[in-house]
Amino acid sequence: QVQLVESGGGLVQAGDSLRLSCEVSGQTMYAMAWFRQAPGKERAFVAAINYSATRTYYADSAKGRFTISRDNDKNTLYLQMNSLEPEDTAVYYCAADLTYGTPSTNSDTYDYWGQGTQVTVSS
Secondary structure (H helix, E strand, O other): OEEEEOOOOOOEEEEOHHHEEEEOOOOOOOOOEEEEEEEOOOOEEEEOOOOOOOOOOOOOOOOOOEEEEEEEEOEEEEEEEEOOOHHHOEEEEEEEEEOOOOOOOOOHOOOEEEOOOEEEEEO
């Protein structure tokens, strides 16, 4: 049984940093990504990474501030978030699938999801 468990969320002030983690168990995942959902909004793509970490993709809102990475030995995905803004407040979800190749920015292509971790940025 595949499980994705996120951690690392919390309440921070604008300008602070957070690192989210997503531990995967049950099966090796290839394409992995972070999405987020703010209150009253649809789930939105944040960042994606392929298995070898040679390809990363970011939403415009994340470029220059967020870094996605992974440690395959630990089966863990990370999202380092710097210079956080109140607009980054959302529930952050990790997603994964068995696609070996270019990771998708479309949430519909991911088969496995974590339960989400809340990130709240105060001004």
